[in-house]
Structures are given as C-alpha cells and as structure tokens.
Amino acid sequence: AAAALAACASGPTGTPDNEPTLASLKGREVALAPDPGVVTNEAQTIAAYRKFLESTAPSAPQRREAMRRLGDLEMDLADSRAANDEPVAASGSAQGTKNAGSSAAGGPDYRAAIARYQDFLKQHPKDAGNDRVLYQLARAHELGGELELALKTLDRLVAEYPQTAVMAEAQFRRGELLFTTREYAKAERAYGTVLAGGTNLANPNPYRERALYMHGWSVFKQGRLEDALHSFFGVLDLKVAGRRDDAGAVAKGSDKGGDAGSERRSGLEAIAGLSRADRELVEDTFRVASLSLANLQGAASIPPYISTDARRSYEFRVYEQLGELYAKQERIKDAADTFSLFARQQPLHAQAPQLQARVIDIYQRTGFANLALEAKKEYVVRYGVQSDFRRANPDGWARAQPLVKTHLTELARHHHALAQKSKLSADSQEAVRWYRSFIASFPQEPDTAQNNFLLAELLFEDARFGEAAVEYQKTAYDYPRHARNADAGYAALLSFAGDEKRAAAAELAPVQRAGVQSALRFAKEFKDDTRVGQVLTNAAEKLFALRDIERAETVAQQVLALKPEALPAQRRVAWTVLSHAAFERGAFADAERGYTQLLALTPERPSVPDAGRNDVVERLAASVYKQGEQARAAGQARDAVTHFDRVAALAPQSSVRANAQIDAAAALIGLKDWEGATRTLEDFRQRYPNHALAGDVSDKLALAYLERQQWPQAAAEFERIAARHSDLKLARSALWQAAELHEKAGDKTPAQRAAAAKVYERYLTQFPQPLEPALEARYRLARIAKADGNPGREFALMKEIFQADQRGGDARTGRTKTLGAMGAIAMAEPALAEYRKVPLVEPLAKQLKAKKARMEEVLKAYAVASEYGVAEATTAATFHTAALYQDFGRALITSQRPKSLKKKAEIEQYTVMLEEQAYPFEEKAIELHEVNARRSVSGVYDQWVKSSFKALGELRPVRYGKVEVSEGTIDAIR
Numbered sequence: 001a002a003a004a005l006a007a008c009a010s011g012p013t014g015t016p017d018n019e020p021t022l023a024s025l026k027g028r029e030v031a032l033a034p035d036p037g038v039v040t041n042e043a044q045t046i047a048a049y050r051k052f053l054e055s056t057a058p059s060a061p062q063r064r065e066a067m068r069r070l071g072d073l074e075m076d077l078a079d080s081r082a083a084n085d086e087p088v089a090a091s092g093s094a095q096g097t098k099n100a101g102s103s104a105a106g107g108p109d110y111r112a113a114i115a116r117y118q119d120f121l122k123q124h125p126k127d128a129g130n131d132r133v134l135y136q137l138a139r140a141h142e143l144g145g146e147l148e149l150a151l152k153t154l155d156r157l158v159a160e161y162p163q164t165a166v167m168a169e170a171q172f173r174r175g176e177l178l179f180t181t182r183e184y185a186k187a188e189r190a191y192g193t194v195l196a197g198g199t200n201l202a203n204p205n206p207y208r209e210r211a212l213y214m215h216g217w218s219v220f221k222q223g224r225l226e227d228a229l230h231s232f233f234g235v236l237d238l239k240v241a242g243r244r245d246d247a248g249a250v251a252k253g254s255d256k257g258g259d260a261g262s263e264r265r266s267g268l269e270a271i272a273g274l275s276r277a278d279r280e281l282v283e284d285t286f287r288v289a290s291l292s293l294a295n296l297q298g299a300a301s302i303p304p305y306i307s308t309d310a311r312r313s314y315e316f317r318v319y320e321q322l323g324e325l326y327a328k329q330e331r332i333k334d335a336a337d338t339f340s341l342f343a344r345q346q347p348l349h350a351q352a353p354q355l356q357a358r359v360i361d362i363y364q365r366t367g368f369a370n371l372a373l374e375a376k377k378e379y380v381v382r383y384g385v386q387s388d389f390r391r392a393n394p395d396g397w398a399r400a401q402p403l404v405k406t407h408l409t410e411l412a413r414h415h416h417a418l419a420q421k422s423k424l425s426a427d428s429q430e431a432v433r434w435y436r437s438f439i440a441s442f443p444q445e446p447d448t449a450q451n452n453f454l455l456a457e458l459l460f461e462d463a464r465f466g467e468a469a470v471e472y473q474k475t476a477y478d479y480p481r482h483a484r485n486a487d488a489g490y491a492a493l494l495s496f497a498g499d500e501k502r503a504a505a506a507e508l509a510p511v512q513r514a515g516v517q518s519a520l521r522f523a524k525e526f527k528d529d530t531r532v533g534q535v536l537t538n539a540a541e542k543l544f545a546l547r548d549i550e551r552a553e554t555v556a557q558q559v560l561a562l563k564p565e566a567l568p569a570q571r572r573v574a575w576t577v578l579s580h581a582a583f584e585r586g587a588f589a590d591a592e593r594g595y596t597q598l599l600a601l602t603p604e605r606p607s608v609p610d611a612g613r614n615d616v617v618e619r620l621a622a623s624v625y626k627q628g629e630q631a632r633a634a635g636q637a638r639d640a641v642t643h644f645d646r647v648a649a650l651a652p653q654s655s656v657r658a659n660a661q662i663d664a665a666a667a668l669i670g671l672k673d674w675e676g677a678t679r680t681l682e683d684f685r686q687r688y689p690n691h692a693l694a695g696d697v698s699d700k701l702a703l704a705y706l707e708r709q710q711w712p713q714a715a716a717e718f719e720r721i722a723a724r725h726s727d728l729k730l731a732r733s734a735l736w737q738a739a740e741l742h743e744k745a746g747d748k749t750p751a752q753r754a755a756a757a758k759v760y761e762r763y764l765t766q767f768p769q770p771l772e773p774a775l776e777a778r779y780r781l782a783r784i785a786k787a788d789g790n791p792g793r794e795f796a797l798m799k800e801i802f803q804a805d806q807r808g809g810d811a812r813t814g815r816t817k818t819l820g821a822m823g824a825i826a827m828a829e830p831a832l833a834e835y836r837k838v839p840l841v842e843p844l845a846k847q848l849k850a851k852k853a854r855m856e857e858v859l860k861a862y863a864v865a866s867e868y869g870v871a872e873a874t875t876a877a878t879f880h881t882a883a884l885y886q887d888f889g890r891a892l893i894t895s896q897r898p899k900s901l902k903k904k905a906e907i908e909q910y911t912v913m914l915e916e917q918a919y920p921f922e923e924k925a926i927e928l929h930e931v932n933a934r935r936s937v938s939g940v941y942d943q944w945v946k947s948s949f950k951a952l953g954e955l956r957p958v959r960y961g962k963v964e965v966s967e968g969t970i971d972a973i974r
Contacts, residue, residue: 042077046070064124068133071116075140078110082143110144113137131161135170142173151177158193168194172207175214184221191215209238213285225292226301232289233305239282240317241310244272268317289318290325298322299338303345316342316351323358332366340375343382348392353383353400360407373414376407380434384408385441405445408438412451416458428462449479453488460491465499466511468492473518477525486529489522493535509546516542520555533559533566537573544577553581572601572612579619588626595620621647621654628663637667658688662696669700678704695724712752715741719759732767736777739763743780750788757784771811775801775819782826798826814870821865821873828861828880835884840895848895855888875932875944882928882948886955889921926955933960 049070117137134157141150175190194211216231319342326335343356363372383400390397415431435455456471472492496515519539543552559574579594628643644664668677702717718738742756785793805820835854865877932948952960
C-alpha cells in the first residue's frame with residue numbers, strides 16, 4: 001500500500017491537468033482486485049516512504065500520514081533488531097545515509113524514529129493524532145536510553161491528551177520511569193491513574209496487574225507498608241485466589257476448613273495454572289508482602305487484609321510465605337509463631353496441619369527441642385481422633401495421622417523417660433496422657449499393644465497401681481498374641497498387690513477381689529507359665545482373707561493338684577488355707593487334721609526359731625481347744641475337760657494352753673469338783689503368775705475356797721481381786737468381803753483378828769468414802785480392839801465414828817447416825833469414870849458439889865446420844881441416865897456420916913434426911929426406866945430395854961418383879 005501511495009505521488013512530468021489526481025480520486029469508488037501482495041522488507045518500505053516524503057509537496061494531505069508511518073516503521077525496525085539481536089543491514093536509501101534502525105555501534109538505533117516523530121510534531125503541532133506520536137516518541141526515547149526525555153514526552157502526552165486511548169500505557173510507562181528514577185510518590189500517582197481506570201471486561205487493561213504490583217512497590221519504597229499491602233493483596237487476588245494446586249485441589253479456605261482432596265507440594269510451586277511470568281510475579285509479590293508484614297507486626301498484621309472469600313482462599317499462603325521469610329532470616333521463633341498462628345486461628349483449615357508441621361520441623365532443625373515438643377503436642381491435640389478437624393476434614397485428617405502417630409509416640413516416650421529421671425508425678429501424668437491418646441487413636445496398629453504395656457509400666461512406676469492393673473490386663477488379654485501377654489498378665493497381679501498396700505480399709509476388699517479375678521484369669525490363660533503355682537497360691541490366700549471360704553478351698557485344692565507338683569512353700573500355703581477354712585466353718589476336727597499335715601511340711605529346726613511353725617502349733621492347739629468349747633456348749637463337760645487337757649499334751653507351749661486350763665477349771669467348777677478346780681487353778685497360778693487371766697483365777701479360787709470353807713484362803717483371793725480391779729466399787733466390795741472373811745476366821749485367835757483388822761485399816765486408807773462403810777469399818781475395828789482388851793483403841797475409834805458422823809452432812813445415813821450415837825455413848829465413858837472417882841466423904845458439901853458437877857457432864861454426854869433419835873442409842877442413853885440417877889441416890893444414902901454426929905438418934909435423923917434427898921434421884925431413875933420400858937410397846941426391845949425392865953424389877957418389885965406363868969398353846973384355835 002505504501003508503494004502504491006508513493007507511486008501515485010510521483011507521476012511523470014508534464015502530465016495534463018485533466019489527468020486524474022489524488023484529489024479527483026477522493027470521491028471516487030474504485031473496485032480493486034485482491035492484492036497479490038508485495039514482497040518487500042522493513043528497510044525497503046522505509047526507503048520508499050523517505051522517497052515519497054522527499055518528492056511530495058509539504059502541503060500534500062498524505063504527507064502527514066506518511067511521516068507518522070515512517071516513524072513507526074523505523075521504531076518497528078529498531079524493535080525487531082533489539083529483539084532478534086540482528087547485524088546491521090544495508091540501507092535502501094538512494095542518498096547513501098547511515099543505516100536506518102541501527103546505531104553506530106551496530107545495535108538498535110531509535111534516533112531515526114525520534115527525529116521523525118519530532119519533525120512531525122513540529123510540522124503538525126495540532127494534529128489530532130499527536131497523542132499517538134508523543135507516545136511513540138516517548139517509547140523511542142526510553143528504548144534509546146534517554147529516560148528523562150521519555151518521561152518529559154509522556155508528561156506532555158498525559159497533560160495535553162487526557163482522553164488519549166493510550167493513557168493507561170502512558171501512565172504505566174511514566175510510573176516505570178519515575179520508579180526507575182526513584183520518584184516513588186510520582187510513580188505511585190502514575191500507577192494509581194492506571195488503576196483508576198477500573199476494570200472493563202470487554203476491553204481489559206493489559207497494564208492493570210503490573211501497575212497494581214508496581215503501585216505497591218512505589219508505596220513500599222515510601223515506607224507506607226500498610227498501604228502497599230493493599231496493592232500486593234490486590235495482585236494476589238488476581239493471580240492466586242481460587243486457584244487449584246497442580247494436583248487439582250482447590251486452595252479454598254473458609255471458616256469450616258477447605259477441600260483437601262489430594263496431597264500438595266509445599267510452597268508456591270504447587271499453585272496450578274500460572275505462566276512462568278505470572279509465577280515470578282506471584283513469588284515476588286509474596287516476597288515483598290512478607291517483607292512488609294515483617295516490618296509491621298508480623299503475622300498479627302495479616303487479619304485486616306483477609307477481608308474477602310477470595311483472600312481467605314489463599315490466606316494460609318500468606319502465613320506460610322511470611323514464616324518462610326522469617327526462617328530464611330533465621331528468626332526461628334517468629335517463623336514458628338507465624339505458622340502456628342494460622343493453625344490456631346484456622347484450626348479447621350485443610351492446610352493447618354501442614355503449617356503446624358512446619359513449626360515442628362523448624363524447631364527440630366534448629367535445636368529447640370522443648371519448643372518442638374510443645375508444637376508436637378499442639379499437633380496431636382488439634383488433629384487427633386477427638387479433634388474437630390477430623391469431622392471438618394476427614395481426608396485431611398487421614399493424611400495427618402502418620403505424623404500424629406509419630407508425634408504421639410515421641411511425646412509418650414519423651415515424657416516417660418523424663419518421669420523415670422525426675423520421679424515427678426507431673427511428668428508421669430503427661431506421659432500417660434500421650435500413651436492413652438496413642439492407644440485411642442490407633443487401636444489396631446501392631447505397636448499399640450507395646451505402647452499399652454509401656455503405659456501400664458509408667459503407671460506402675462508412678463505408684464498408680466489401680467490404673468496400671470487395668471492397662472496391664474488390657475495388654476495381656478485384649479490384643480492378639482504378642483511377646484508381652486504373659487508378662488503383662490503377671491504385672492497386673494503385682495499392680496493389684498501394690499494397690500492393696502495403699503488402699504483404705506473400706507476400699508481394700510474390692511481391690512482384692514479384682515486381684516483374685518485377674519489371678520484366676522492368668523492361671524487359665526497361661527496355664528503352662530511357671531508362675532501359675534504362686535499365682536494360685538496368692539489367690540487362695542486372698543479369697544480366704546475376703547471370707548470367700550468355699551472358693552478359697554477350691555483354689556487351694558488346685559494348688560495341691562498341680563502337675564508338676566507345686567513348691568513346698570506353695571503347698572504349705574494351700575494346706576494353711578484348707579486348715580483355716582475348716583477352722584472358720586467350725587470343722588475343728590478337720591482343722592486339727594489339716595494343721596497336722598501342715599506341721600509335717602514344716603520340719604522343726606530346734607536351733608532356728610521358726611515363727612511359721614509356732615503359728616501352726618498355735619492353730620493346732622486352737623483347733624483342739626475349740627473342740628473343748630464345742631463339747632462344753634453341748635453340755636458334755638467331762639469331754640470338754642478332756643479336750644482342754646489335751647491342749648497341754650499336744651502344744652504345751654501354746655498360748656491357748658492357759659485359756660484351756662482356765663476353761664478346764666471352769667468346767668470342773670460347773671461339775672462342783674471343787675478339789676479338781678482348786679488343784680487346776682493353783683497349778684495355773686504357779687505356771688502363769690503374770691498371765692492376763694490371773695484375775696479369773698482369783699475369782700474362781702475365791703469361789704472354790706468359799707465352797708470348801710477355807711476362809712483365810714478365800715479372804716486372800718478377795719484381797720487380790722480388790723488389788724487387781726480398776727473398778728473402785730468392785731474393788732471396795734472385794735476388800736470388804738476379804739475383811740469380813742478374816743473377821744469370820746478371826747473369832748478364834750488374835751492373829752486372825754489382827755489379819756481382819758489389817759484389812760479394815762487398808763479399807764479405810766483406800767476408801768475413806770462413802771461415809772457409812774467407813775464408819776462401819778471403824779466400828780468393826782473398835783469391836784476387835786474391845787475383844788483384844790484395848791479400851792484406848794476402842795475409845796479412839798468410837799470418838800472418830802462420832803466426829804465423822806457429825807461432819808458427814810448429806811452423806812449421813814440411818815446407819816451412820818446409829819454408829820454416831822453409839823460413839824456418843826462411848827464418849828460418855830470418860831466423864832462417867834470421872835464421876836465415879838468422886839466419893840461422898842467429908843467434907844460432904846464440897847464432895848457432893850463436885851460429884852454433881854461430874855454427873856452433869858455425864859448427863860450431857862448421854863443427852864447428845866439421845867438427840868440422835870436412834871432407837872438403840874436412845875434406849876442405851878436412857879438406861880445409862882437412869883442408872884446414873886439411881887447411882888447418885890444410892891451414893892447419897894451411903895455417903896460418909898459427919899463425924900460431929902455422935903448420937904444414934906442424930907445419925908438416924910441424918911440418914912432419914914439423906915433418904916429424903918436421895919428419893920427424887922431414885923424416882924427419876926424409875927421414871928427413865930419406865931420410859932425405856934414403854935418403848936417395848938412400839939416394838940423396841942433391845943438389851944437396854946431389857947436392862948430397864950430388870951432395874952424396875954429391883955426398884956419396884958411389886959409392879960415389875962412378877963414372873964409370868966405359861967399355860968401352853970391351844971392347838972384347836974385356828
């Protein structure tokens with residue numbers, strides 16, 4: 001077309017004016033045949049355009065287009081050579097100028113294009129298409145290395161042609177040039193203009209993605225990292241959001257996790273559908289975004305930018321790339337925290353396990369073992385069997401399980417080793433936690449049984465015996481056969497044993513029962529195991545302790561029936577259980593036979609004390625003793641005595657022999673065999689002087705001695721009883737009885753009375769209260785003193801009785817008052833003695849006065865006794881008072897006569913006077929005796945009443961001296 005245009009512009013000289021011209025052709029329609037094409041090249045075309053411009057008038061309308069076209073061709077030629085790196089070709093110019101599109105150095109040369117565009121702009125400054133010319137000119141400057149001129153040209157373009165169709169590209173190129181010259185704020189605005197054009201789906205902006213990326217960089221270079229991130233995330237929205245990985249899985253995030261339909265490769269290389277350029281753009285965008293986040297608050301700055309579903313689809317990659325940046329920078333903690341933060345914030349996301357695995361990997365590679373351990377804990381908790389992740393992402397959960405299994409094993413073994421070293425329960429509990437988690441997560445794995453065994457071992461080491469037993473049994477019986485079945489079963493029994501030692505009394509029985517069940521199961525499942533004999537032996541013992549007698553006997557019989565035969569020690573235990581069982585159910589004859597067998601298995605070694613053999617002997621003696629008890633209960637007393645005596649013959653040193661001897665004595669007492677009982681009891685006392693049953697001996701001997709009327713011996717036993725008993729009332733009673741028995745025996749000899757007195761005195765020392773028996777004891781002592789002819793001792797005791805009663809207060813009783821009154825009477829004896837010492841002799845008046853004074857003292861003493869109101873004391877006081885009056889009257893009559901009386905008449909007259917003086921005293925005596933006598937009407941007829949009657953018989957014989965004549969009884973009266 002250019003060639004045809006040039007041909008039209010240079011017709012032959014002298015052509016008539018009426019020949020068709022370009023102007024005449026303007027309005028004509030020409031039918032053109034299809035152009036067969038012209039074989040040419042860019043250089044030839046450029047030469048043709050130059051020739052056309054040289055030969056065309058400046059005002060020719062085609063010239064303007066030809067100039068633009070020539071500039072474009074020169075630009076294309078330079079671009080082509082730059083792209084293909086071709087050698088300089090010869091120019092087709094007839095003028096012989098330098099080659100178009102090449103520089104002097106032989107490379108692409110844009111100066112020809114620049115000159116052509118500049119000429120065009122000078123010749124056509126107002127051309128409507130100058131925006132395109134300016135654009136090409138700017139491009140030529142830029143490609144030619146004249147960046148400042150290129151920028152100025154673009155500035156002119158966007159300023160003069162705001163509606164130009166190339167505005168987006170022009171602004172983009174402005175931004176590139178401004179960014180290159182580090183004018184980042186201007187570059188930001190230029191890129192912003194490109195982005196402000198919006199998105200036109202019908203005519204998409206090819207510079208938008210790149211402009212968005214560079215806009216972010218321009219803002220980043222200004223230090224406005226938050227704003228820069230908006231642009232970078234915009235690029236990622238365009239390039240990454242919703243893309244599938246190279247295995248076909250969509251990297252789509254949501255609150256409920258994502259589709260994890262296949263395995264992923266790590267990193268950005270897993271993103272599918274990206275060209276090489278796009279992949280480089282994405283990688284660089286993630287890199288600069290990560291740098292921005294790292295210079296802000298790291299992973300904490302990410303959430304505000306994840307504002308759409310599109311961004312949530314690649315959110316995990318943002319955390320991943322930031323973490324990888326930290327890892328390259330060796331910021332280990334920041335890297336791990338970043339990976340971990342996403343896993344915590346989005347626990348159900350399909351990629352959460354992958355990022356948490358990176359945390360573990362980083363810590364392990366950099367030697368942070370403890371942090372790696374904690375990260376493993378998080379991993380197995382989040383993605384284990386009980387995790388929410390399992391329900392949200394079953395496929396992803398299945399892929400995570402190999403690591404879960406590995407980490408659970410590592411955690412359990414680590415904490416197990418730590419617990420063994422530290423001995424701390426906290427470390428043990430942590431290991432238990434991970435063992436249990438492994439077992440629950442992988443119940444069918446081949447190594448689960450081994451882990452279960454290690455769990456049981458750990459629990460046992462931590463003294464958690466009950467839990468250990470459960471896990472040992474599970475290991476032994478709930479898994480297919482493996483190398484540790486029998487060992488686990490036996491270890492369960494050791495665990496039950498340990499639990500028994502620590503169990504409270506209320507919890508012991510259930511633990512023992514569980515242990516027995518486990519033992520019987522062991523014996524059944526592993527019957528060829530060499531430990532079965534010991535296991536069954538222990539089970540028999542436990543069953544017996546649990547009072548399951550019947551089952552205990554059955555298991556003991558199993559021990560005795562083992563082939564090969566159980567060890568002697570185990571057989572001894574079996575016979576022990578059988579013998580004890582027979583004893584427990586009252587089959588004492590069977591028990592005796594069993595203990596006899598047991599003794600045969602326990603050889604006697606005289607030089608070595610054998611507590612076990614001694615115990616068997618004791619049990620044998622107990623079996624015989626119990627047979628005696630059974631005979632006694634059946635009323636077969638003689639048979640009982642025989643069995644009790646047999647204990648001494650079979651087991652003379654047994655502890656039950658003493659009991660048997662006491663019980664034999666009791667049976668003899670029951671049979672009233674007092675002599676046999678006494679002999680047995682006296683032998684017991686000789687053999688066992690300090691035995692706890694010695695008190696029973698005293699009781700029984702006291703009875704036997706009483707029955708045999710051996711009073712001193714009986715009294716001695718009661719003294720022992722009194723000395724032994726802590727019950728004061730019982731001790732007091734026994735001591736009193738001992739004293740009475742001594743007193744009973746003491747009627748015959750002074751020594752025996754002394755023995756009684758000694759016990760009464762001990763009684764008063766030990767039991768000064770209650771008042772009544774204490775006064776009674778003094779009274780008994782006074783009687784003994786009287787019998788021994790010791791009036792001083794007698795008087796002192798009676799005085800003590802009187803004084804004690806006077807001070808007795810509320811403790812006084814009728815008996816104490818009686819004894820007190822008798823003491824009062826006894827206290828009159830000294831005054832009476834003094835009265836009797838005064839004779840009525842000259843001078844009579846003086847002596848009479850003295851005797852009356854002594855008489856008044858005696859009367860006062862008897863009056864004290866009478867005031868008690870006690871019949872016995874009152875009658876005694878009345879009698880003694882009457883006797884005193886009678887004696888005083890008699891003393892008057894018999895008093896010495898004055899020497900001055902010489903004559904018989906004077907003496908007779910004096911005697912009559914004395915009789916008159918004595919008469920009132922005699923009458924007073926009669927009156928008092930009559931008072932006493934009248935008491936008989938009230939039923940009081942003691943020795944003092946009788947004495948008063950006798951005195952009245954002497955004083956008034958007519959009235960009181962009569963003798964009654966008995967006439968016998970009349971039987972017929974009914």
